[in-house]
Amino acid sequence: MSGDHAHKRHQMESGSVDCNSHKHKDKYKDKEHQRERDNSKNGNSEHRSSSEKKHREKEKEQLKHKEKRKEEKFHGSDGKYRDKENGFASPPSIKVEEDNGYYHSIKHEKSLKRERDEDEYKHKPKKVKVENENKVKKRRQEDDSDYEEREETRKPKKRTKEEKKDTTGGRKKAKNEPEEKWKWWEEERHTDGSKWKFLEHKGPVFPPPYEPLPGHIRFYYDGKAMKLSPGAEEVATFYAKMLDHEYTTKDIFRKNFFKDWRKEMTSEEKSKITELKKCDFTEMHEYFKAQSEARKQMSKEEKRKTKEENERILQEYGFCVMDNHRERIGNFRIEPPGLFRGRGDHPKMGKLKRRIRPEDIIINCSKDSAHPRPPPGTRWKEVRHDNKVTWLVSWTENIQGSIKYIMLNPSSRIKGEKDWQKYETARRLKKCVERIRAQYREDWRSKEMRIRQRAVALYFIDKLALRAGNEKDEGETADTVGCCSLRVEHIRLYPQLERQDFVVEFDFLGKDSIRYYNKIPVEKRVFKNLQLFLENKQSEDDLFDRLNTSILNKHLQELMDGLTAKVFRTYNASITLQQQLKELTSPDENIPEKILSYNRANRAVALLCNHQRAPPKTFEKSMQNLQIKIDEKKKQLSAAKKEHKAAKADARTLRDEKSKKAVEMKKKAVERISEQLMKLEVQATDREENKQIALGTSKLNYLDPRISVAWCKKWTVSIEKIYNKTQREKFAWAIDMADDDFEF
DNA sequence: TGTGACACTTAGGATCACGCTA
DNA sequence: TAGCGTGATCCTAAGTGTCACA
Structure with missing residues (x-):
């Protein structure tokens, strides 16, 4: 990003257009x-x-x-x-950043400490500073009212003596204490257009190489078994795996697949295999189905081993170090080869998505970081050091010629x-x-x-x-x-x-x-x-x-x-959520009813943005099951009510402590069952209304999370009820900074 | 001024993992 | 404890928007 551009971004954030006079009218309109x-x-x-x-x-x-x-x-x-x-991109030009002296490795932290002191805001220690409550409150108000203004006026903070002495944030971490979350939103941002100063990672994880089919699994052409060359066999397995899928019934998919498959065949295969309809992949298909079944049937011990191995890979490749912080990478695995699944009437569906080799990969990292190593006997296409972009790895795919990236997880600072x-x-x-x-x-x-x-x-x-x-x-x-x-x-x-x-x-x-x-x-x-x-x-x-x-x-x-144009979608989605929440939430609702109101507000947005989903395959059945549960609960409730009535009659006759207690117990049972019934009914309504609407897309991409956080705080609904773990990680900034009176 | 390259966000479906129930 | 249903997570396609260059 050029200096001009950085300036522009800053201007944009500082909200230079004066529109305040419209504020009140806006609400009504x-x-x-x-x-x-x-x-x-x-x-x-x-x-x-x-x-x-x-x-x-x-x-x-x-x-x-x-x-x-x-x-x-x-x-x-x-x-x-x-x-x-033809829509194919030419190979990206090679761009090598000159060493501008910003880069440093965490390994060199000690030797660069002096620099850090002078330019502290650029390299914060991992530990979070402890703020006093008033300060926090003040900061939050400031955040809510005008983020841009703050950005404009904020100067690099001076560090206290203690902070200077201790880069761990002023106190030592106790053993086994979970690492504190980094509150990047309390820190300065890069203002020079750079996205990072230091970036180190281990590169991507490649899919495993192709494993040929066992001898007894055969492909048949025109009723006769035929041994395929490894290249042709691999592509055939891609199709065989999808046999159950609707894609393989589509003409374009079949045509594209067959055309690309033939390119992978030997000349002998090519001369023999001339019609897709004569190909029989069912044995292969059954084999993969059995394999997937076997995976499900793995013993606990085997499952534990797989899980551990995945965890090891995640720990090794799933994180990078960006500006002194260990950050989660979003997609660290290279897309495996397969058949292109374009959506709708995509003219290229079924084409072969090629296997990506290290020679296709561009690595982006700091010059002075430990560069990721390519697999033995291979080399990367290029290693570049471009801190004006956020990606770690890129390659060009062969279907549309577009560039694919490995980037950070949504919970990351960037x-x-x-x-x-x-x-x-x-x-x-x-x-x-x-x-x-x-x-x-x-x-x-x-x-x-x-x-x-x-x-x-x-x-x-x-x-x-x-x-x-x-x-x-x-x-x-x-x-x-x-x-x-x-x-x-x-x-x-x-x-x-x-x-x-x-x-x-x-x-x-x-x-x-x-x-x-x-x-x-x-x-x-x-x-x-x-x-x-x-x-x-x-x-x-x-x-x-x-x-x-x-x-x-x-x-x-x-x-x-x-x-x-995109901003209108974000604005209208967020303002709709805020208005709907105000309209739909009533103080006398209990928690499940409040959550239903929240989901209804969310639904209004999803409807506005046309976020649809295919109804889940098990929808009808699951609704039926829920209805059965509701009916049973109703029966239970009526029985409990009868028992309560009988207990009251007993208590009137007997007038002793024991029967009084029994009445209390029966009363509590009625209350408990009523509540259970209400929860089930709310669940049924929610699910029915949600049949064809996807709430997740708007929640993740269009709704200012501070609106939801404020709503939770206002109505004492726990945030876990509306955001799952991943969403809480993504919106940590909003959860931390929004108070119950936040207004979008 | 149009165009392609590029970087990034937004999107729905597939798959996985986990908890509940019989 | 197996089987099932569901929400969470992963995957990657398909958009938007910016910039440099001819």
Whole structure:
């Protein structure tokens, strides 16, 4: 990152756009906005239907026309538009960082101590400083109110005498005491654009080499057993393993697999094996199934050994040292070879994903770190020392020619800081969203078509939380769209529908080929504009032919520093959660009911963002089981109530201590069973409502965790009820800094 | 100004591990 | 204690957005 860029980032964080005057109005408008959205969203119940088929059928006929339109869109009719190449990236250029004197190994810590004292904030000791409570409270308030301001004004902290004396944070660690969590959010950030000063790791873990099948497991071609060469056999096993999967029923998958498989065959095999339908992989398939079964049946001792071995690998390769801290790596294993599982109607599904060799790998680490060693007899493609990026290992995959990375775990400082920053940008949008909304409404009346298109697209991104919709390489990926890449065929206009005026129906495949289907009433001016955009266009033409994500983001950047289309999704998701939590949580709810309210608020966001999932295979059965439990519990409750009544009658007659005690016991039993019943009923409601909705995606990526933390603190719900261990690790910063009065 | 390369986030499905129940 | 169901974790595809360069 250049100095300029660093400066820009700093500016972005300091929230230079003054939007405060809109603050109070925003709250009201946001709510109105949400209500409008809720009303419009309920039509979105259909799930992954056959609209993909429709796209396929039209594809051929559309292609020609589309090419033409595209040409016109960007170059007028001069024909200068050049098609992209085949989508494969050329090998990344070699980039070697000069030693700038920043790097140091933890091994050299002692000799560099003097430097650390002078530039202390860059190299904090692992131990966490002990702060007094008032200080902590003050810091938290500061964090909540204005993170950017703090970033701007904060100067490197002076260390106390004690701290200088002891790099372990002022006290010695007792034996077996769990290592304290590093509170990176209390420390300074790099301001020079660098992502780290020191990075050391052991490199990636490669998948085991191919093990040939035992002799008795055979492949049959045209009914006859045939021994395959190791290369061809390995690729055949990839297919055999997937025989149960729907992929192997798809024509494109089968075609691509067969084509790539033939490339791995010997010439003799190639001449014999000419049709996939004559191939019989069932023996291989059964063999792998038996193997997986055997793995499940392993003895306790064997399972323990496997677990220990995995733990050893994790300890050795799953961590790195970044700026004096041991940090967990996200994905330290190289992707094994196999068949490409593109989603939706991906034209490349079934192609062979090649085995990655050390010679394909680029290592990124500090110059003065102990470099990872390649496996014996091999070498890395390159070892570079680029501290402007966060990745540790990269390679180029052969399907799309894209670069794959090994990066740190979400709980790491480097990811956490970015996440925190993302939510701060969204909070800045909150301060000026009304001004931006007023502006795009005004732009609906612009004389210029490009401005009208931009304004309508932005309205959709804001109102419906649509993705930006970058352009994609045709024929290289599945045909999916976002807002800017919507085509005429993706919307339908109804001047009146179901007693509502100006209704727009959306039906398209979005990211991961997940269907977006929604009918929403829009403002008259939007409707009229859409009619205008559709004039003289064919179904496969772009709806917004004068717009792309680059133009839109450039405009957004002018409205607010750091604003892009993506920020609207984060903002709308978080603000919706906050509003829904306020609306749905009531003080007289018990804990399970509160959690149901939380999940309902979370669901509202997932619905908004169209986060769907395939209903679990066992869904119906598990609901039935739950219902059986509920029925049984109801019976229990009615029996317990009867017993309680009888005990009361006894007590009235006998009037002794024993019968009084019995009444108490029966009463408690009724209460206990009632509570159990209530929990089961809440669970059933929650599960039913969650059938096709994925809550995890929004929770992990869109909802400012401080909203959830504050809600937990306010209603004394333990954080474990809403975040599991991994999520708590990822959001440690928020759990530590948010109080019950945090406002997004 | 368009384009490709690159870096990074977001996403759903597959697989694993663990706890509950019969 | 085996079998099952479920939540947690892993995996990797598929997006977004920025930058340099022609």
